[in-house]
Amino acid sequence: MRKLRFHPCGNYKERYEEELTIFETDFGRLWMLIGLFLLFVVIPLISSSYILYVLNHIGIFAIAAVGLNLLIGFTGQISLGHGAFFGVGGYAAAILTTKLGFPFYLSLISAGIVTALVGLVFGLPSARLKHLYLTIATLAGQFILQFLFVNWEDLTGGSMGIILPRATLFGISLKSDHAYFYVIFICFVGMLWIAKNLLRTRYGRAFIAIRDNDRAAEGMGIPIFHYKLLAFAISSFYAGFAGALWTHYLASITPDPYTLFLSVEFIAMIIIGGLGSLTGSVFGAIFITSLNEILSHASEFFMNLPALAGIALTIAPLREFVFGLAIVLFIIFEPRGLAEVWRIIRSSFRLWPFSY
């Protein structure tokens, strides 16, 4: 019978397995169970439908951010095309559902796979090139895909987009925010679990080795090209999966949201949350989505005051400014993001009264 014990005040690990454990103490497991209980039982009961709407968005963006963090934060390959990859997932889901009649759950997974294949194509330049060039290739991918969304009208419906039927799962309609909340967050927990465990396997450790020093990694016998492509595919899978979830949630898709700005938003999420930290990606998604909501509320608020309606229109571009500012401030003052802040808070509890 194991007991609940606290973290030791120091690093007393003796074996590699101890380094690899997810929960160092049973307290961690307990906290996670409490967290899951709160997430799935308490929160849906107490929140209004608007809060649920925001939470659903946070869940969807968090899945994509976790995927992007696997690529940027853990493998060290920058992608500026994740906004478009998110869109590829959305379109794949929409087309598969409306034209081929795929059921909901299958369309999610196949959208992820389609996006992973598209991501692979834009990851190919990494065969010969280092991250600088790869970044530019993904930028090109962003523009090419955006062009296809608008101009491949037979498939994507052009700027009119596609309207989807409401998703149903095992005969249950997912029309309400409540029902969809469970779908999103079950997917979210599952995807997070997969990512967390992926990082403990040889693949995950190979990714980290490539990020830290790709020459050394190659010297250790890691075929870096394969692993970079793999990271690219996995990350695109996450983006596509999240995009499909989003499309089904909104029940329609148009090319408008999937711009370079969305890619920048995703990057902002993982930088603000913390590069190379899965919890960080979730924090980042929460931060950016809430910021979005607050800013749109602010402009709505100004719009309703007749004297300030003029300001409301000029305030819209400030959204872009605030995002940029958030990225810049976090990079300069806390490059490891909110995850680091969280870690400092936790360890100062743990080390109390000798915290520094």
Next chain:
Amino acid sequence: MEFFFQLLIQGLSVGFLYAIAALGFVMIFKSSSVLNFAHGDLLAIGAFFFLVLSSWWNLPIPIAFLITLVGSFTLGFIIERLFLRPLIGESLILVIMLTVGLASMFKGLMLFIFGGNLFAYREFLPTTLSIQWGNINIPPVYVASFIISIIFLLLFGLFFKYSSQGIYMRSVADNQTAALSLGVHVRRVFALSWAIAALVCAMSGIILGIISGVNVHSISIIGLKVFPVVILGGLESIGGAIIGGLIIGLLETFTGGYVSTSLREVVPYIALVFILLVKPYGLFGLVEIERV
């Protein structure tokens, strides 16, 4: 055939725009190996600065031009001091991300101040500068900017090749740590290279503004078109940037003329992916050789 020549001229002039826009980008990359995603917005800042001075405050053109150059030089210093200096020695990912952040900051700020409208400078270039050649008329802007960019090419070519500052800059771009340990003042090099790059950006921005009007969106989009251009020409090569610009401009207008107009905007990026796959270091770029 006439259509062909028309497209040729149009393509060369569009390409020339790209070439000019790419100059400042190559400057920054050459001296600090930073991919500057805020490039288009620096161009726009220069263009708007000049607009405010020349058209709104009605300063005489040479004075407005000089103030713009000095102002953007200072702006480059400030950007370096505030945002890039804390990142010396940090990983390149963070620096690139920082320029992404700066780009959306600048863009938001400019949209906030100027809105998305199209502005135009007042006419100031003497018409005697234009060249009449057969029935082809080259407007004065192109002649002036051609002269300016030739001067720039020469100056910067000599600067990077012979002046000690230029050699310091190249050494820092090549290997920061090694340059530091050999006694190069890395901070000063960074400050100077951003200041010069901002200055070049302002000049290019003004030329772009004269040719196609001053608008935040269109200028910052040109800033992104710079990527295919510099990849084609080679990231380190100023001459390559100009040739790359011309090729990309021609490619764009010919696709627009003969294939499809909607493809026009995206064909540079398609070309970019192919170049990256086939000849990633471009026409005149340095091939990176890694030794352990």
